[in-house]
Amino acid sequence: MTDTIRISVDAMGGDNGPRIAIHGARLALRERKNTSFIFHGPQPILAPLLEEFAELKPVSTIKHCEVVIAMDEKPSQALRKGKNTSSMWNALQSVKDGEADVAVSGGNTGALMAMATFCLRPIEGISRPAIAAIWPTMRSDIVVLDVGATIGGDARQLVDFSILGAALARALFDQDKPTIGLLNIGTEEVKGLDSIKEAGKILAAASGSGFTYHGFVEGDDLGKGTVDVIVTEGFTGNIALKTAEGTARQVGWYLRQALSANWMSKLGALFATSALRALRRKMDPRTVNGGVFLGLNGIVIKSHGGTDEIGYKSALGLAYEMARSRLIDKIGEGMKQFPISAVPSIPTPEPEAKPA
Template identity: 55%
Template structure:
């Protein structure tokens, strides 16, 4: 755990970790932080202190630091780097940080490296839907993905759905401007062809889906490239806050509306919880030789605990092994088909 990440640092992260420990008493934590800032907060949570090892560090990566600056100044010494490195050395199963997203991705790629046959990693977000939850990736790691990268995202997203939702064959869709096969960019149509021809048994391909299908929960995994995915994520978060403000204003407009709010408070509380982005927290870095979870920087203790919940499920259900296995099956098939084609060639 990187205790220094996020807008509020250890004052929020430590209580969040303590809350996660109550939910999962079998977790043992290694906590990386600046001692003067962390020790007083940890002393208020004796159960967490007993279930963890605190490692004092020299540097904390700032939320506004550029990734290159963070790598140059915080490599080997920062709380973020040390937390990621613990995954590389096998001292931890997963790293969780609410810190600077760009710095976390840069350090994770540099320290853990991408898996074999994966060119670029992806960030997968958990998305609340009318049917429950779905996974959307990429939401910001890779801009301008080609067809092969979109295929890789589909494989990785399906493995995450199997680990998180425990679905045997998740339903996967490619985000497009229409469901017709003739629509969309060449890369998206080519990715659809690759997925259909691969015919992997680890997931079911549903074809193209549109933006409205994300909230409906039409599929378990929505695949897109990072530019579109990040805009969709930020738009959804902004819309949720906008709707909350509309409701708050409407409920305080008159005495009658205030009375109506009191009578329907339990329903509004459920709606608020459903629309709160912090309650569905934890972006998963996929495609690396290790699991890294990015918590929303503005998350409260409950939100950070939700990110730890995701980390727990990913480690317990063997996310990395699932991705590696699915990719190995696919690339073994490709090599076999290529060898057959070469043998049958008249040249």
């Protein structure tokens, strides 16, 4: 019998209310029976929903709290308002206290990162936490980080992210030495910012210590799946993530327009129904919903705030897999193989990159 994975859920986080979180939990439970849930939020709101989704009741607990962090609150305000009292904080506290194995929230990203950093604290030797996304490619899923936790980053931080990303890839893909690439404006060693070039030298020297350093990769490698882990700072990573999501929707719109243009295209679509359904599932961002907060003494999953129950189910599934695969232990193992605390920081500001 597999041990039960305990998931702590900020039921009030997100744009669409607690029904999405609880409905998503019901769908997740159907796929992974050895799961239990702690839902944080107002008892009068959550209790009737559990009555509605009755199969969840035997494996669920409600922890009452009345404070809810708004999606537009500044992180500093959210921390002052919600520490020890909000559904978001209490979801994280359950992980810290050992009541849950992993926390999930669809709430305010900045507030969640601030609270998670304050509550769970960064792992010793990690300069900054990062948000990692699971990215579908033409080859297989890969890990991309950071996708929004930080703006800018020196060589030390990029190396930190590389070690964290490699640990996540080992946990997800069961690989001993996942390949790592640094996102750059070209693959040549002379291109890019000084921080990227310095991080590349450090990773090249350490290649083999729990990962294999591939070198620099470019934007099109995100779709090709050239490496298992692509590392960048949060400003660039977030733009890449939102661009990919927008492109997927754009391609889907083009396809729908083309298939409904006339009776011949409609007939062709009818014959290709099964293939089109498979394509729709592959391009559906809900199936890869969930960013992993890496570098903390606990596992936190950030669900997209505007997702539906299908997307929330995906985030909960990711949370389950992260807890089951002992992600925190694997990060610790990676740090022992490559002591990143010895990596120097590169002064900022940096010189402007030359055009490709």
